[in-house]
Amino acid sequence: MTQVRIAIAGASGRMGRMLIEAVLKDGEAQLAAAFDRPGTPFVGRDAGEMAGVASGVAIGDDPRAAIAAADCLIDFTRPEGTLIHLALARELGKAMVIGTTGFDAAGKAAIAEAARDIPVVFAPNMAVGVNAMFKLLEQAARILNEGYDVEVIEAHHRFKVDAPSGTALRMGEVIARELGRDLEACAIYGREGVTGERKAETIGFSTIRGGDVVGDHTVLFAGIGERIEITHKSGSRMPYALGSLRAARFLAGRRSGLFDMQDVLGLR
Numbered sequence: 001m002t003q004v005r006i007a008i009a010g011a012s013g014r015m016g017r018m019l020i021e022a023v024l025k026d027g028e029a030q031l032a033a034a035f036d037r038p039g040t041p042f043v044g045r046d047a048g049e050m051a052g053v054a055s056g057v058a059i060g061d062d063p064r065a066a067i068a069a070a071d072c073l074i075d076f077t078r079p080e081g082t083l084i085h086l087a088l089a090r091e092l093g094k095a096m097v098i099g100t101t102g103f104d105a106a107g108k109a110a111i112a113e114a115a116r117d118i119p120v121v122f123a124p125n126m127a128v129g130v131n132a133m134f135k136l137l138e139q140a141a142r143i144l145n146e147g148y149d150v151e152v153i154e155a156h157h158r159f160k161v162d163a164p165s166g167t168a169l170r171m172g173e174v175i176a177r178e179l180g181r182d183l184e185a186c187a188i189y190g191r192e193g194v195t196g197e198r199k200a201e202t203i204g205f206s207t208i209r210g211g212d213v214v215g216d217h218t219v220l221f222a223g224i225g226e227r228i229e230i231t232h233k234s235g236s237r238m239p240y241a242l243g244s245l246r247a248a249r250f251l252a253g254r255r256s257g258l259f260d261m262q263d264v265l266g267l268r
């Protein structure tokens with residue numbers, strides 16, 4: 001069995017650490033490189049240190065060298081960093097798994113463009129449970145397509161920098177598509193003051209930030225006299241890391257193309 005050689009960007013970040021731990025425990029993957037931004041105190045230290053395992057791989061600060069050493073780059077950083085790493089992966093002909101959220105339209109277009117030359121999995125949530133919930137939402141929206149108000153509520157830790165979460169936005173997209181609506185036109189991001197009555201076609205988003213909440217998402221379908229709530233709660237970041245490794249294996253042997261976790265999990 002050939003092992004997929006993995007490089008990890010943002011090695012000292014919350015997801016970077018979790019990914020390193022997952023790769024080191026996975027018999028089908030090999031940690032080829034891990035890197036951080038130059039000047040961070042983690043550069044030069046063993047990548048497995050925070051997982052309590054000696055990996056023999058020192059955290060570097062040269063993205064090009066790290067990506068060149070691997071078959072696949074897994075990137076959970078920030079949009080500006082991811083786009084730099086994406087250009088390098090494209091130049092070097094390497095696969096890439098992108099978990100970073102918060103891209104603008106130009107960033108998403110750059111990912112689609114790069115995927116003409118290299119294989120890319122780009123998904124706002126790598127957890128199997130959340131991807132199952134996307135399918136449940138499709139079905140719920142299909143059934144509750146009239147008379148039910150749709151609200152997406154998400155909660156995350158105090159360190160998260162983008163809102164609403166990428167997952168909440170994808171939930172909104174899935175529901176809007178099923179209802180024949182354009183999310184850009186119907187999304188309401190928070191309410192304040194005299195807002196007037198709720199418009200039936202809107203999809204509302206509410207964001208909570210606090211403490212160490214890993215990630216909770218609820219979609220509320222509220223009718224007159226009844227309501228349905230579909231909720232996913234993350235208790236650990238490991239499902240995101242394990243999903244990313246599944247994605248890296250899915251990309252092995254592919255030459256190009258833009259995929260998401262629905263493709264990886266065969267849910268399309």
Ligand SMILES: NC(=O)C1=CN([C@@H]2O[C@H](COP(=O)(O)OP(=O)(O)OC[C@H]3O[C@@H](n4cnc5c(N)ncnc54)[C@H](OP(=O)(O)O)[C@@H]3O)[C@@H](O)[C@H]2O)C=CC1
Pocket residue numbers: 009010011012013014015016036037040076077078080081082098099100101102123124125126127166240
């Ligand atoms: N798709 C999914 O399943 C999931 C997605 N995410 C997303 O992943 C991303 C990272 O989350 P998380 O690990 O919690 O964040 P952290 O802030 O803990 O880690 C981010 C890492 O990226 C580095 N980084 C930041 N900016 C840049 C840059 N411009 N260039 C290169 N490296 C950079 C940071 O380095 P430094 O310390 O120097 O800033 C840090 O090492 C977020 O967008 C989050 O929403 C998170 C969980 C699951």
Ligand SMILES: O=C(O)C1=N[C@H](C(=O)O)C[C@H](O)C1
Pocket residue numbers: 101124125156160164165166167168214215216
């Ligand atoms: O920043 C996080 O932590 C998470 N971000 C992703 C998102 O924005 O949807 C996925 C998960 O919810 C955790």
